[in-house]
Amino acid sequence: MSAHIGNLLRLDRVDAGYDGTVVLRDVSLEVNDNQFSAVVGPSGAGKTTLLRLLLGTVKPSAGAVHRRDGLRTAYVPQLETVNWDFPLTVFECVLMGRTTRSALPWPSREERAEVGRLLERLGIGHLQRRHIRELSGGQQQRMFLARALIRRPHLLVLDEPTSGVDANTRHDILHLLADLHVEGIAIILTTHDLNGMAAHLPHLVCVKGTIIAQGGPSDVITPDVLEQTYGARMEVLRHLDLPLVVDPRVTLATAG
Numbered sequence: 001m002s003a004h005i006g007n008l009l010r011l012d013r014v015d016a017g018y019d020g021t022v023v024l025r026d027v028s029l030e031v032n033d034n035q036f037s038a039v040v041g042p043s044g045a046g047k048t049t050l051l052r053l054l055l056g057t058v059k060p061s062a063g064a065v066h067r068r069d070g071l072r073t074a075y076v077p078q079l080e081t082v083n084w085d086f087p088l089t090v091f092e093c094v095l096m097g098r099t100t101r102s103a104l105p106w107p108s109r110e111e112r113a114e115v116g117r118l119l120e121r122l123g124i125g126h127l128q129r130r131h132i133r134e135l136s137g138g139q140q141q142r143m144f145l146a147r148a149l150i151r152r153p154h155l156l157v158l159d160e161p162t163s164g165v166d167a168n169t170r171h172d173i174l175h176l177l178a179d180l181h182v183e184g185i186a187i188i189l190t191t192h193d194l195n196g197m198a199a200h201l202p203h204l205v206c207v208k209g210t211i212i213a214q215g216g217p218s219d220v221i222t223p224d225v226l227e228q229t230y231g232a233r234m235e236v237l238r239h240l241d242l243p244l245v246v247d248p249r250v251t252l253a254t255a256g
């Protein structure tokens with residue numbers, strides 16, 4: 001793990017959106033190489049757009065994005081956005097994530113070994129030849145994680161990695177990400193799950209058309225910030241030293 005805490009990326013007063021409509025305004029955010037953050041906020045708040053800004057797939061209409069030279073990013077998409085009918089095996093899908101390609105049209109021995117190693121590490125080595133559709137939600141998530149990791153990213157960006165998975169899988173994914181973070185990969189993810197996911201991460205970014213608040217869970221998960229973000233007053237308790245939001249909306253959102 002690198003001991004150096006240098007900036008990977010910085011957004012300076014950025015506006016961004018689609019077809020002339022601004023969905024994020026005046027966003028400033030620093031991403032360091034020890035980042036482990038959850039982006040939270042209601043549907044349509046601009047969370048995915050913020051991820052796209054970090055990845056460079058959405059360009060700012062105002063402000064600036066500064067990237068460290070040679071920065072490698074990797075993206076784990078929201079499973080709902082994937083075309084599962086595409087005829088791919090798990091092995092092929094992971095291989096598609098690689099940044100370098102050998103001169104040959106087929107993968108080199110090293111590339112095969114790398115895919116195998118990653119899938120083993122993520123506990124789905126035995127599923128290499130399966131069609132991507134024939135996996136559970138948790139296995140699909142792991143496959144996309146392998147596909148991202150084959151790029152050897154400095155920054156890993158995940159869109160709702162625990163949506164649609166059960167509590168055990170969520171726990172496993174959280175631990176896997178924590179291990180990757182300890183190994184020196186910066187991580188930013190979006191989630192609707194304030195209690196089961198966001199409150200467990202060291203840094204939160206609360207978004208609704210702009211950044212409403214950012215900081216540790218206890219600074220961000222407060223009745224005032226939640227009201228500004230979700231438009232409703234919510235009670236916040238403390239449980240095992242973590243904030244716990246009591247609100248039917250949050251409970252409903254985490255079920256999805």
Ligand SMILES: Nc1ncnc2c1ncn2[C@@H]1O[C@H](COP(=O)(O)OP(=O)(O)OP(=O)(O)O)[C@@H](O)[C@H]1O
Binds near residue numbers: 042045046047
């Ligand atoms: N490719 C696109 N073209 C046009 N508008 C888009 C596009 N992607 C997102 N939007 C719009 O931008 C706004 C913010 O969307 P975004 O996906 O960033 O929100 P989100 O917070 O990630 O939502 P969710 O929690 O539902 O995933 C929404 O109004 C959405 O309809």
